Amino acid sequence: MKNRTFLSALCAILMGIGTCLGAEVSGWVLESGTGQAIAGASVSNHRTQVTMQTDKHGAFSIEASVGDSLEVKMIGFETKIVKLGENNRIKIMLKPEVMFTEEVVVTAHVGRAKQSSNAVMIRGMAIASPAKAPQESYAQIKENTFINPRKEPLSTFAADVDAASYSNVRRMLKMGTVPPKDAVRVEEMLNYFQYDLEAPSNGDPVLIKTELTVAPWNKENRLLRIALKAKDVPKEQLPASNFVFLIDVSGSMYEANKLPLVKSSLKMLVDQLRTNDRVAIVTYAGSAGVKLESTSGSEKMKIKDAIEALEAGGSTAGGAGIAKAYQIAQANYIQHGNNRIIMATDGDFNVGASSDNDMEALIEKYRETGINISILGYGMGNYKDSKMEILADKGRGNYAYIDNISEARKAIINEFGGTLFTVAKDVKIQVEFNPAQVQAYRLVGYENRLMEAQDFNNDTKIGGDMGVGHTVTALYEIVPAGTKSSIIGTIDPLRYQQEETPEGGRFMSEVATVKFRYKDPNSNNSELKQATVSNKIIPLDEVSEDFRFASAVAEFGMLLRQSDYRQRASFPSLIARARAARGTDTEGYRMEFVRLAEDAEALLKAQEVD
Template identity: 55%
Template sequence: MKRLTLLLLVLISLSSFASGTHAITGAVYDAKDKLPIAGATVKVAGTTIGMATDAKGEFKLDVPETGILQVSFIGYVSQNIQLSSRSKYRVYLQADTKSLSEVVVVGYGVSRKRDVTYAAASVTSAPQALSGKVAGVQTLSATSRIQVRGVSSANGYMAPIPQADVNDESYKGVTENGFKNPTEEPLSTFSIDVDGASYTNIRRFINNGQLPPTDAVRVEEMINYFSYNLPAPKDNSPIAIHTELSSAPWNPQHRLLRIGLKAKQVNTDKLPASNLVFLIDVSGSMWSPNKLPLVQSSLKMLVDQLRPQDHVAMVVYAGAAGLVLPSTPGDQKTTIKEAIDKLVAGGSTAGGAGIKLAYQVAQQNFIKNGNNRVILATDGDFNVGASSDEDMEHLIERERKSGVFLSVLGYGMGNYKDSKMETLADKGNGNYAYIDNLTEARKTLVSEFGGTLFTVAKDVKLQIEFNPAKVQAYRLIGYENRLLNKEDFNNDLKDAGDMGVGHTVTAFYEIIPAGVEDSFSPTVDPLKYQKPDKNKNTYTGNEMMTIKFRYKEPSSDRSQLKQTTVADAPVALANTSDDFRFAAAVAEFGMLLRESDYRQQASYDQAIELARKAKGEDREGYRAEMVKLAETAKLMAKSGLASTNK
């Protein structure tokens, strides 16, 4: 009997061992050029175990000892790999344009069920009531929990992202900048933009097998998603300005001017103390694994960056708004993370009430000369209370005068409200980022921690005066929703964009030199009652333009002015910096996605080749990822998989 019992125990042990799991790592590459493929789906067949590769094409999974590892990506032949005791895998996918025909675009949606899966964060047992009171505020406790609809994540359950055939995403309409005549409009004035949300959102569309709607493409945000190697200020100024002038890749007869701004670097230990309020949307629309669970993982990354002098409070909103964590020192990371882990989603969306409460909490814990900021994490689906963009805009404009800034982190798809979140961040003197995976969360909240949270210059504006003796016409590429009236440049009451620690900003002007024949230069019939003064332009130097920029110190209401000039001395495109050529390639890619009226001789092949040769060091692999996105978009465009929403 003892021998039989012992034999049964051995069999049970062997059975348990056979059904065990082990960790594997690997990377997915293009078989032709050996570049990593970001966003490829890696999953175990017949299970919910899987993930999408990161910007370096890498993945990490806990898998069974036996089974089939399926690796796929739009435009490539899928591979099935037999799992074994191996711990490392390198997968090379072959391009296959036929696979694109499997995807059918319906509005913003994709009819085929997605294979990509994401790990949902664990939900712990019911929380104890958290202490802390705010006057006139509902403080949520264990009895206030709202259950997640349709998803159980108690044991780290892997759930596929739901896909709907009908989508309710919203984007602001964009009227593309055209060419201006410097004789009639010598000044071009705009606010800087450091956001990169549009690029991340475009990446999400392309990786899901669809070209983005044209209004989702903001070319300046695509360009400024990437960091550039610009020299920091040498004087006490928070910003340095740099320029490069060459030919436009899509029309060599035209010039392309790059204006680059670089904010000063500040060591983390010398940054001011932070008073942060996490404002987290826990409404029913946030239940998906790529929303609230991803929010939780993202914010815990940010918590790991905090210092003892920093403080964090947490406000949530669904049917009502409430305080779930009073202001807590940054070295109490376990307490903060536990509060984050206990969040669940459900109910309607009282966004306006949540924002008001978050500002109230921030004011009560205000740090003089510190970094006081509300960080909103949401899909932007405000449908209860102050819901219109105009209402929210007025609310944020009033609150920002208190010295509390607002940053917005966008999540999810299907009901994503890009237009609303961009408005909130613009008016709240903060940044706007779209986070679609943990790699992007790390980039925004870890790698770019200082720039995301700590402002070194606010209300940064540029005004360029063009010399009509050198410039026949000019066009600002992108920044359509950042244009200012010429009078706004000297008006210190006019809000503009902000720059954080180490931030870079790039803006491009396409210039038609004087005397070049073209079809873009605006013309009108000669005036009947007035005659142009032929001697009006008396300047005879070699300057093509003068660039002025204004900024304010974070604690000041008075701007400072700096300026520089650009001579009519272009260099050959091949002799420009890697940054110039790569950013120009991104601009060309953006114009193609926008189906720009000014794309001229632009092509995917040209943008891809230019970007590939200008990747530079590319430590994080973001530039290589852009090349892969452009290659995929090229295949989609050839197959007619364009969005039906313009």
């Protein structure tokens, strides 16, 4: 006792110079009320800036002195500050975080989900609300316009490898329905397809390629293609994975194209797992629960049995499910591994009074944990695309829409690495246009991924993530300098200030400079790469098959959106170009696009009013 008193006194004296040698505190982090151990909690000493994590028993040990403050944090729990006294063995109790979750009660009935009453359950209290027919929701898109490079020379946006819009639009067209304009995101339609790009060979995770040709829908304009290709990594060299399957089992998932298709999809993924991979299963309906603790990928039958046993029914508490999934992922975190939540849902859940805004705040809270998220969307009628797009875009994730087993195979087996293993994060693209060559430019798509010019060099601003073998394609339509164009409009000469004259000379051979930034998945500092685009216009029939096909997809998207900038776009033109640019098309995706465009043309003609 005397020794401990002496040590405490010595520590108190030495605190003045910020040190106390040989002192250590150990203990446990437990859940308040239940006393259950909390694995994966972080315990940080404010003075030493050292952080330790609790083990599977909730135990920790950290260098500390009398008077030090320990900060204890865990996803799903309130953060706690503990001021140390003389006791060097302590128990720290964390309270579960209270989340305001609005839940819509639904029950399974005769093969489909129906709302059980005209009431909304808010934290267990029924509040009357008017009955609403199920409807799909899409975030509003304000289409990009033509921009004068003298006024705005820089165009900046985050890379986007999501592909959900294309398969969702395909689903609607096959049902004989013209998709709503806001469901058509041209960049996701472009990036649904794989392109034959050369992979980087110099150790960089991403390689850039550009091409310039004539715009198919306006021969006076130019079309610039910017393509990024992520490196390929053999499956056996991919890092070990810590997966958490987060599965919506609420009543709205009862239908055949929802939970049954989810089960088939995830079983395909289980077949891809290796012995060093691990999977946990979290489900949510009225509340969130752990259906399978983290299990080795070698126990495939055990994982599949847990998936098969899932049943739909009950209300929808998506926010609680997300919090629980991040908590489980954090508890089983693999350093320098692939830590990822795979969420399967129709998106029909609510968080707070303003669901989309609260969903964004919720996911932003967790995105710096080193845990990524992949969203797999299912179903129709009550499909909430807007929520799932937010989760993917704001949570360092990607998003695919699964409408049939073939699409599940494409997303989960054919593109296994690209969908689930990040090789470059926060990828941003910035293009500087030369006003001596460019009168105006327009980015086709990417409306919800635009960034301020200064965000490009700001590493705290997130971009998009690229996975193994992923490709990103972006198209710019360009009005050449000196062209008389009705599409961009005109303004009168300025009276009170001199208009700048673009610099010529040594830059006359350049149309633009393309820069892109990316981070290593384990770094917070970005790297910069760039390439110049020469003013060499290649005839449309001589550019790559990929470019011609991508231009057809963009034209298709503009027609479906009834774009103000579609100009002389036409179905016969894009269909002929896509058919000629199919390439090898081993899986038949490009030929399927041709047939889809033909169906869309017939459907739109049938709806025309004389």
